[in-house]
Amino acid sequence: MKILNKASFIIATAAILSSATSCKKLLEENPRAQLYPNYFTTPGGVQAAVTGVYNDLRNTFSGEGLVFYYNGTDETIPGGSAGPNPIVYNSFNGINSSNAPDITGLYVDINTLNGVFQYASSITDVAARTQYVAQAKFLRAFLYFYLVQTYGGTTATQKSGIPLHTTFITQATTADAPAPLADIYNLIIKDLTEASNELPNTITTTNPFSAAGVGKTATAAVAKAYLAKVYLTRGYSEVKQSADFQASADLTAALINTKGTYGLDLWQDYSDVHKPANDYGKENVFAIDFGGATDPLYTGYTLQGSGGFGLNQLYVLARMNYVGPGIDNIPGIDAVPQKLTNKTGMFRDVYGGRPYTRLAPNTRYTMNVAFADQVHDSRYDNTFQTFWICNTNVAAGVKSDQVTLKGKLIPTTGPSTSAYIRPLDGDTAILMPSVDVDMARRDNFKGLIVTPKQFNNVVFPTVKKFDDPKRTGTGDFSSRPIILMRFSEVYLMNAEANYMLGNIGTTADMLNVLRKRAAYRTPDDAQFIAKNAISVTAATMGTVNSANVQAMQLTPAQLAQLSIPNNTSSPATLCGMDLILDEYSRELYGDPRRWYDLVRTQQLVRRNKMYNTNGGPNVQDYHARWPIPQNLINTVLSGPKYPQNNGYN
Template sequence: MKIFNRTNFLIAATAALTMVTGCKKLLTEKPESDLYPKYFTTAGGVQAAITGVYQDLRSNFSGEGIVYCYNGTDENIVGGSGGNGANILNSYNGLNSTNTPDLLGLYTDINTLNGAIQYSSAITDAATRAQYVAQAQFLRGFIYFYLVQTYGGTTATQKSGIPLHLTYNTSASTADAPSPLSDIYNAIIADFTTAATNLPATITGTNPFSAAGVGKSATSAVANAYLAKTYLTRGYNSEVAQPGDFQSAATLTASLISNKATYGLDLWQDYNDEHKPANDYGKENMFNIDYGGASDPTYTGYTLQGSGGSGINQLYVLARFNYVNTGVDNVTGIDAVPQKMSSNSAMLRDVYGGRPYTRLAPNKLYTMDVAFADQVHDCRYDATFQTYWICNKAGVSGTSSTGTSKGQLTPASNVSLSSYQVPIGGDTSILMPSQDVTMARRDAFKGVIVTPKQFNNTIFPTVKKFDDPTRTATGDFSSRPIVLMRFSEVYLMNAEANYMLNNITAAATSLNVLRARAAYRTPADAATVANNQASVTAANMAAVNSANAAAMLLTGTQLAQLAIPNNTTVGSAPCGMDLILEEYSREFYGDPRRWYDLVRTNQLVRRATKYNSFAAPYIQPYHTRRPIPQREIQNVLSGPAYPQNNGY
């Protein structure tokens, strides 16, 4: 979506803040009366307000700070370049109000949206007014849903959480208080419900919140999907759950699936297609945080330079290991755990290989050994991870375990430091197969082999599905969107809701749709995976895909497990929720979401204890809510002190 330059709008918007922003940004100047709040009475003013909020969401998801979505879960461990803050988030050891994710600046945007909703009645064109207000209500619901999942609200046992503000503040305040969790959920549900009624079914070229219909801003389908997710989330909380929450989630998601043509939604036949840049705005992606592209520097702040510019999507570099430092010699201990590496590298950093940040690494104990254990019938491992690197450096020879030369590696013929070039020719310098190998195999291989037992937080398969082929410098970040809602999630939410309703057959049906899709491979896909990985040819594609699809359907044993109710007790035996959460991993590994999935389902403590050895000694039930940031507590200067979340 296009985001306007909103400098003038900020004069009006930033003065009215709540506890978390107004207390640290008390303004002394007085805004022009024509802009405040009359600015919201014009279509142009409301449009600028809404696009400004989209811009802030882009900033919120763009940096490496979003590691809080990944750390402290079953899926990931801190990468070798992760800092102390990431280690605290991952282990929960020392997590407190001074090192927690601070998302409360989003209250600025909430107040902006309150103004758009409150004063837009003066817009004379009814259709325009309805669409703009619906966008504002969706965004307000979305932000509150994001915040309440992170920090919570007050209940009989939880004494803190976030405040709820639904009217436009025209002056800063130094007083605030947390609101009842039930009130917050009711407000979110009301916003999403109204937005779903008034938003368009699809994005067209006349949509004012996208670039000529290319973007993926909110639609009625998106609002209904988040409404379903809100019911689903509230349903797990015994203190505020309503009897019909899971049924509402099941009904809404079933309706989205049944009416997918109305909304222009569907699954790609090939899971690989879901993550191709050409399909970023295609039928499966529902709601994107857009970054504009390198051709629009005014919008993105993107500049083609080694530092990567500013305001750019860093998601693709977070889980990228430093392939440049990986040697090719079979030094003593090459097949030990952890693997010993020489400094004789056959790789240099190029545009294709990308910028390695190594802030996150897959947690092999769960991600490889459980979630992606089946790499033959299920294509999603190969579609998600890069498992080989082609030599891009001339004159490199590796040595064998006996000290003899393994022969000089041939580099790719099209190595580039100024454009993204898929390697042509060349020897493989780094290979990460799915099984152990013999030393004889290592010695016969010119490069270096890293087997699964040797994966750690510095050497691991890299998440490749977010790579941006439009980058033109080795240090550039990505201008691709971050996708926050995919149509495949609608199927998983439907399965999750039906599971909680004990409708096991319906839950299995939705899961099997995604599992059968994951069995599909094409010869073109085979070109993107190592030769030793599973692949198909034109000759055997139909037969292999048919056999794989049958193998991917839930087995009798899995169906029996799916029938076991959600068990959140640490150390308990597998239950149906484990199967569902493993499916979430396969579909969405790398998306910024896992902590929230585990918190929603009340599985964070149980699964982190089971799979995350760093978190197991420290994680407690109260960690399912982040602590209120200390600076926000200190900014409440009037009235009762703002309370901290339980346990912190």
């Protein structure tokens, strides 16, 4: 079925937000309001509306626009090629309503979904109608949850936030106002509760929102997982209810205990979590799908001008420019920052990919704290690329005496010039070990060694978990889905909710499930990590994994720390939430989420002060909400002026 552009079946966007979107011209030039309600009364029209919203989510969760999830947190700093806004986001110095993330266009989708609710009752096929409406309920809740986490709603202390629209609007207006935070959460919870009772447990071939049984859309488990997250988030807020944390704990426990019903589970090996073959496997709860070039229902995109499928740019954001660093041991090669030459052992190939360098790990936290244990915990090796194999003919580098040659790099015999080919031979051109090295080690190494103290926003371990083997060109983007909810997060949410309830034993049990899984390594995993890193053989696997499991269980000192209540103010004193947030980092690093995790747990200010050199001095409590976009404020022309969020101009 051909999917219509969202603007072609929307009468009018929600209130004033219509004039702030790309649909304004269409609404003014080609009004067809008298036709659109009829379109919503057919199964095909409703399916097109719902699928069109899913399609539109790609524009929200696709690539560079996601940098606000990462910057201004403990995990990430702006990369060497980041623009001015990411730098502002990271420093919290200059954030205003003109450079905030503008996602007001999502109200177009919300209005589409409201149209589904208003007219779907005319569909006589009860089973089909139930599924269409259930999907619409999930999507409206998902969008409002995203918006309310970003901008908030009015409370006793907050004067602004997002509007709340629940009816199908057919006439654009020039007035709008923010809604009470409590009302927004009530609608989200209502929609998700109803959706969780009406959606199927799994995706099947008969599902109208599926591609031959491949998971593309929400299920009952997805709705329940997000409902648990909503309760968890509201539990910290100004409109919290006394049972919020318990509701989140109960929902996540039920999902874990009945995971087989929903086809969900953890992979035994953390290495399997991010393999493309498992993108639609048991640990993927919910994803934004890009479908590949052969799926017109859910993709609708052709090959990009720069090559590649769809618009998933996630794999390029935290990718170092591996072509730049040279291999000569010049004076300063061991300094901080490291002095580099341009005698590079690399050219840009398909396997190495396209380095946008928009993001870089914040070594102070990411390497030194979250991934400090790289011996017993496999998640660092499975998240970051720490070596690059020479793929070009380059003259031998010189040793530190500036005279003696180090030895000529032997390039791989199969460079990936037109296909994604992992190099199976050749010398290492760039190596990033986990420890410092002396000059003798550098002189005995043909390529370049970069140590953790030398990592910066230009040279750093690359996030590799989003790599796409289907790419055939160096400039290709990716057709892989962007995973927004993994099953491991259900365990983490359960741990977090129980921590806030004071159930430390259950919290520890949930964290230990993930920590023990992270201790597991197989001989096959060694193909994808540097030879200097920790690996196992068939002979050593059992013994090593058994020892790693024991080492990864929470220690008595860590259990004592878990007993310390959530500390939201003092950077000098650790608490149980620090352990939980560290586990979120290890399990989900690179996924678009961190800013929201810190805001939800009321740790945005404190954790920035602990680990973000640029943001710590500037971050304030009001930064937990982004400013209302200026285009919304400017286009409210009737009634009271749309208010700005506290703290912003």
